[in-house]
Amino acid sequence: MNLSAIDPILLLASLMVAATPIMLAAIGELVVERAGVLNLGVEGMMITGAVTGFVAATTTGSPWLGFVSAACGGALLSLVFGVLTQFLLSNQVATGLALTLFGLGLSALMGQGYIGIKAPAFPDWHVPLLGDIPVIGPIVFQHDPMVYVGLLIVLGVWAFLKFTQAGLVLRAVGENHDAAHALGYHVRRVRILAILFGGACAGLGGAYLSLVRVPQWTEGMTAGAGWIALAIVVFASWKPERLVLGAYLFGGVTVLQLNLQAAGVAVPVEILSMSPYLATIAVLVIMSAGRAPGSLGRIFHAAR
Amino acid sequence: MIFTRRAVAAILASTLATGAAAQDDGPTRVGFIYVGPVGDGGWTYEHDQGRLAVEEEFGDAVETVYVESVPEGADAQRAIEQMALQGADLIFTTSFGFMDPTVAAAEKFPDVKFEHATGYKTADNLSIYSARFYEGRAVQGHIAGQITESNIVGYIASFPIPEVIRGINAAYLHAQEVNPDVEFKIIWAYTWFDPAKEADAATTLIEQGADVILQHTDSTAPQAAAEAAGNVYTFGQASDMSEYAPMPRVSSIIDNWAPYYIERTQAVIDGTWETSDRWDGIDTGMVGIGEITDAIPAEVKASAEDLRDRIGAGEYHPFTGPINRQDGSVWLEEGETADDETLLSMDFYVEGLTGTIPE
Structure with missing residues (x-):
């Protein structure tokens, strides 16, 4: 065992990268669930975003266009879910699962011919001045721009839910859609917009995998990240600030266990591999998850 | 949850494969069970190249089907049995974790020939093969x-x-x-x-x-x-x-894998297929x-x-x-x-x- 081989600065830096895709997907799903909709299709939207982002980025040569396309792709797929559940009143759980399966298949189809191709480079962004601070600089301020975009989105969602009237309406719709409807709010419209936002964020998370973290296209490459994102929303008790904590915890333990293994720590590898999930469950129990939005997963029909 | 997803995907895929292998007489049917997607660029990709080589070699005399991203474990058995029920004559299961499901399926379907990659259990209708x-x-x-x-x-x-x-x-x-x-x-x-x-x-x-x-x-x-x-x-x-x-x-x-898959398919067509344990290396390519x-x-x-x-x-x-x-x-x-x-x-x-x- 040689723990000195682990550089804590590099470790913390890779933690932020490892956490970014699930954080992006989770913040989108958080908004969706706060609006009272349970969309289990995160995995499907992520992988659709991964492939559309990859196709757009390799075709145009611009990673930024890739991310924009990924957000559009994810949102477009989520619109299918939105129409089915909000207008045709289909069951949200079943529709969400179907969306995941559909997304996986669709992405495999779209990705034909893009296997083995390299993504255009997306260089790290050395933040001026801040990036030069010792220790903190390399940990926090020398990442690719999407890491900061992700954090800004979380910050934006937090401020939106806490300080804006629109955020209040969204929460009202999620807590009690009948009451919100009685007050004259457009339950469906609010939910469709939330679903679109959730899809766009999941798409960004997926594209982060295919354009930055891996970076290439392979079928099934999200490998369950969407489900982790769903768990992290519950873990975060539907609060954006806790969501960052959850994503970093999961990302951190994931990276740490790999480092411990490579350093030859005498802990059974099985336990190390399980540790990200164990840590998530443990904290979930300890923090005694908050109350879910009152109307979560319930079908809204104005006539009832 | 991943397992659920893959399981459902596997079932869907095998259902889709049914259409191709529904009728009884006709070409020899060769099935492949893959652990990853055919587009993984590595292991499964190469097995699928072997499958394509079989199609190329035999043309209309052989029909191939495959199921990709099959999880190792109990779900694999369902996928394998499904394939046997659809009338496959020869089934290659291409991951170590498919060993016990393949053994179980081989018992249930004595008339179907099975080939399991990288394992160590054989039977009258179950061969093993691997590479050094x-x-x-x-x-x-x-x-x-x-x-x-x-x-x-x-x-x-x-x-x-x-x-x-x-x-x-x-x-x-x-x-x-x-x-x-x-x-x-x-x-x-x-x-x-x-x-x-x-x-x-x-x-x-x-x-x-x-x-x-x-x-x-x-x-x-x-x-x-x-x-x-x-x-x-x-x-x-x-x-x-x-x-x-x-x-x-x-x-x-x-x-x-192409030469081996072609050879074994030929053996099934000729009726000369026998249980074998093949472990080849650089020498045979x-x-x-x-x-x-x-x-x-x-x-x-x-x-x-x-x-x-x-x-x-x-x-x-x-x-x-x-x-x-x-x-x-x-x-x-x-x-x-x-x-x-x-x-x-x-x-x-x-x-x-x-x-x-x-x-």
């Missing part, structure tokens, strides 16, 4: 030991099964032979295919000083991570992964060594090619004594070579490797 990947690993270790400057070689292992352990031992022995100071850092990924996890593992190894990465997982993600890091060498796994040549990918192990690029010194390339040729010609066995086990006890005496039985059940590290093998 460790021969390729020896060549990789030989190169890795000479080109590493940090003397740290990273190894992304998948599951602690004999095949993987054999690969680690073969690579280490031949790296150590040319560089006594070499150290192996091993990460068990517990997956055959998870690009994000493989990328993380590669990055971690590089951050801990490794400048050569060997992988026993199937995606090209570690290649991309090494390329991003700069001065890190890698080897293609299962497939050539030549899109990363000449750097970071300096060579590769290529699985070439089942294990191919991908082009060694000029990114490494010419003398290293030459000596690696020499090692490859000597193994292929049968002049040299990668496990030739003296070799001690990790605990210092003698495994092979001077000049003694390993027997296949020990190799097939290998569950120990050789002397010099640090760390323990997970149970």
Whole structure:
């Protein structure tokens, strides 16, 4: 065992990268669930975003266009879910699962011919001045721009839910859609917009995998990240600030266990591999998850 | 949840495959059960190339079906049985974890021929086949030991099964032979295919000083991570992964299943199929060594090619004594070579490797 081989600065830096895709997907799903909709299709939207982002980025040569396309792709797929559940009143759980399966298949189809191709480079962004601070600089301020975009989105969602009237309406719709409807709010419209936002964020998370973290296209490459994102929303008790904590915890333990293994720590590898999930469950129990939005997963029909 | 998703995907896929194999008489039907997606660029990709070669070879006389991304375990049995029910005459199950499900399916369908890759259980209608990947690993270790400057070689292992352990031992022995100071850092990924996890593992190894990465997982993600890091060498796994040549990918192990699949399909058509246990290496081309690029010194390339040729010609066995086990006890005496039985059940590290093998 040689723990000195682990550089804590590099470790913390890779933690932020490892956490970014699930954080992006989770913040989108958080908004969706706060609006009272349970969309289990995160995995499907992520992988659709991964492939559309990859196709757009390799075709145009611009990673930024890739991310924009990924957000559009994810949102477009989520619109299918939105129409089915909000207008045709289909069951949200079943529709969400179907969306995941559909997304996986669709992405495999779209990705034909893009296997083995390299993504255009997306260089790290050395933040001026801040990036030069010792220790903190390399940990926090020398990442690719999407890491900061992700954090800004979380910050934006937090401020939106806490300080804006629109955020209040969204929460009202999620807590009690009948009451919100009685007050004259457009339950469906609010939910469709939330679903679109959730899809766009999941798409960004997926594209982060295919354009930055891996970076290439392979079928099934999200490998369950969407489900982790769903768990992290519950873990975060539907609060954006806790969501960052959850994503970093999961990302951190994931990276740490790999480092411990490579350093030859005498802990059974099985336990190390399980540790990200164990840590998530443990904290979930300890923090005694908050109350879910009152109307979560319930079908809204104005006539009832 | 992943398992659920894959299970449902597998069921859907097998349902889709039904249409192609519904009628009774006609062409010989050959089925393939894959552990990953055909587009993984590695293990499953090469098996699918073998399937396509069968189609090419026999044309209308043979019909092939496949199910991809089948999880190892109970779900696999459903996929295999489904395929047998659809009238497959010969079924290849292409991952170690499909062993027991294949055995169970072979009992239920005595008229169907089964072939299981990399396992060790046979039956009257169940053959096994594998490739001596460790021969390729020896060549990789030989190169890795000479080109590493940090003397740290990273190894992304998948599951602690004999095949993987054999690969680690073969690579280490031949790296150590040319560089006594070499150290192996091993990460068990517990997956055959998870690009994000493989990328993380590669990055971690590089951050801990490794400048050569060997992988026993199937995606090209570690290649991309090494390329991003700069001065890190890698080897293609299962497939050539030549899109990363000449750097970071300096060579590769290529699985070439096509001749075997064609031969076995022919045997079923002729009615001469018998239970067999095939374990071929560089000699028959089942294990191919991908082009060694000029990114490494010419003398290293030459000596690696020499090692490859000597193994292929049968002049040299990668496990030739003296070799001690990790605990210092003698495994092979001077000049003694390993027997296949020990190799097939290998569950120990050789002397010099640090760390323990997970149970």
